[in-house]
Amino acid sequence: MKQILSSLAVLALISIGSAASAADCYADYKAKKDNPLKLHYGVMQVSACKKGQAKSEVAKRLKSNGWTLLNVMSVFGPEGLDQRKANAGSFYLRF
DSSP: HHHHHHHHHHHHHHHHHHHHHTTTTEEEEEEETTTTEEEEEEEEEEEEOOOHHHHHHHHHHHHTTTOOOEEEEEEGGGGHHHHHHHHGGGGGGGO
């Protein structure tokens, strides 16, 4: 019984840790709108820390706002936010 409780406690800590780290993932991307052509660079918080998974999430969220994803540049943690804030302008954590 003691071993089972210990195992459950470890699993709970792992799941809490992975949920916290997922909340600390961001993607920077380029997007466009047609007619008239508009382009933007932005930064978005994502739930997946892998570029392929983040790309799908970014594309879906942009599409629901009338934008088409061109490219996910990178996926990074909170340490990369400050250096991207000025370039993203009004599209910094907008979506």
